[in-house]
Amino acid sequence: xxxxxxxxxxxxxxxxxxxxxxxxxxxxxxxxxxxxxxxxxxxxxxxxxxxxxxxxxxxxxxxxxxxxxxxxxxxxxxxxxxxxxxxxxxxxxxxxxxxxxxxxxxxxxxxxxxxxxxxxxxxxxxxxxxxxxxxxxxxxxxxxxxxxxxxxxxxxxxxxxxxxxxxxxxxxxxxxxxxxxxxxxxxxxxxxxxxxxxxxxxxxxxxxxxxxxxxxxxxxxxxxxxxxxxxxxxxxxxxxxxxxxxxxxxxxxxxxxxxxxxxxxxxxxxxxxxxxxxxxxxxxxxxxxxxxxxxxxxxxxxx
Numbered sequence: 001x002x003x004x005x006x007x008x009x010x011x012x013x014x015x016x017x018x019x020x021x022x023x024x025x026x027x028x029x030x031x032x033x034x035x036x037x038x039x040x041x042x043x044x045x046x047x048x049x050x051x052x053x054x055x056x057x058x059x060x061x062x063x064x065x066x067x068x069x070x071x072x073x074x075x076x077x078x079x080x081x082x083x084x085x086x087x088x089x090x091x092x093x094x095x096x097x098x099x100x101x102x103x104x105x106x107x108x109x110x111x112x113x114x115x116x117x118x119x120x121x122x123x124x125x126x127x128x129x130x131x132x133x134x135x136x137x138x139x140x141x142x143x144x145x146x147x148x149x150x151x152x153x154x155x156x157x158x159x160x161x162x163x164x165x166x167x168x169x170x171x172x173x174x175x176x177x178x179x180x181x182x183x184x185x186x187x188x189x190x191x192x193x194x195x196x197x198x199x200x201x202x203x204x205x206x207x208x209x210x211x212x213x214x215x216x217x218x219x220x221x222x223x224x225x226x227x228x229x230x231x232x233x234x235x236x237x238x239x240x241x242x243x244x245x246x247x248x249x250x251x252x253x254x255x256x257x258x259x260x261x262x263x264x265x266x267x268x269x270x271x272x273x274x275x276x277x278x279x280x281x282x283x284x285x286x287x288x289x290x291x292x293x294x295x296x297x298x299x300x301x302x303x
Contacts (some may be wrong), residue, residue, distance in 0.1 A: 014074035017067050018241065024064030025249045031060065033256050036186055061188065062120030065130040065137075068242060072137035075238045080144075080229040088143070088219040089136050095215040096135035099207065100127040109207030111200070112192035119188055135211070138246060141239035142169040143216050145274060148281040150230050159220050159228070165273060167212035172270025173247055174208050175262045180253035198262055233281040240278050247271055 035041060076085030103110040104126040119128035143166035150158045179198040181188045195201045220228065247270060254263040 014071050014078060014238070017071035017074060018238070021064055021067035021071050021242070022245050024060060024067055025245060028060050028064060029249060029252055032186060032253065061118045062128070062130045065119070065134045068137040068246070069133035072140050072239070072242060076140065079231070079235060079238070084223060084227070084229055085140075087222040088140055088215075091215040091218040091222075092136040092139050093132040095218070096139075096211055097123065097127060097132040099211045100131055103207065107193070109210060110204045111195070111207070113182075113189055113204075114192065115189045116187055135215075137242060138173060139166070139170050139212050139215060141242040142166045142173075142212075143219070144229060144231060144239045145169070145236050145243065145277050147228060147230055148236060148277055150228050151282075154225050154228050154230075159225075163213055163216045163220060165277070166216050167209045169243065169270050169273055170212040171205055171208040172266045172268075172273075173243075173250060174205065175270070176247065176254050176259075176266035177250035178204070179259040179262050180250060180257050183259070184253075184257050198259055231281075232284045233278065234283065236278060236281060240274060243274055244271070247274075 073085060073089065076088070099109060101124065102108060104114055107113075115122065115126070115128055115131075120130040122128050143162070146165035146169060147162045149162050149165065152158060178200050182190055183199040191199055191201070193201060195204075197205075223229070247266070251263055251266065251271075254260075254266075
């Protein structure tokens with residue numbers, strides 16, 4: 001089967017996994033906000049209902065991240081090619097798992113914390129295997145959107161701007177997500193030090209930004225100056241949806257828990273840049289004429 005045939009087969013799969021990813025988050029919100037606080041409802045469930053609820057609580061968090069990673073991988077394979085997707089995914093997963101293992105063992109670079117249950121099997125009993133997957137699909141989505149600034153040029157000045165924007169968008173997701181996932185009656189991780197910002201140490205945000213910037217820089221170096229994946233507005237719709245869906249999930253949890261300052265901060269430095277980058281990215285024809293640099297897009301996906 002030719003490359004075009006493979007792409008046509010991959011498109012439904014990536015959207016199917018994206019749909020499952022988003023649906024899983026909706027069910028997660030339903031469970032965390034409406035079901036868990038309602039003990040009377042839980043007690044009224046049948047035996048089968050209790051088994052389904054128990055399975056969802058044990059596996060729901062892991063499932064939505066697995067679907068997200070598969071969706072991002074299939075999208076990347078179809079849009080920018082397998083080699084370039086792996087050139088991002090392998091550093092993102094390996095660097096983030098290293099940072100998380102270091103963090104849960106020593107407190108550097110994020111601060112002293114540990115993971116609780118609900119996010120899947122833990123690597124060496126410290127870090128759920130799903131956490132590096134979330135670093136990959138959110139980092140990948142953020143960077144492909146931020147990389148649209150390189151339509152003006154692919155020199156290191158523009159690449160640094162793209163990396164900084166991508167890392168900032170990734171970190172802003174944590175502004176919104178972390179309080180709702182660690183400082184609520186049903187936490188997924190806990191802090192072992194007094195945090196200055198809604199229970200989180202400021203060190204955590206520097207760790208997030210530094211980790212994201214590091215693996216984005218490694219990927220950009222591997223891709224090379226003339227091989228950066230610069231996409232048009234239609235092509236970045238998929239990663240925009242991934243980022244926006246996960247951001248909205250965190251935003252609803254934060255608002256529900258009363259964490260308004262982190263939520264609005266995340267909107268300012270994460271959601272707003274996403275919207276601006278998406279709507280200022282031109283269509284295909286405009287990109288082709290906007291710079292003397294020829295963008296590397298899906299037409300070269302076999303590279």
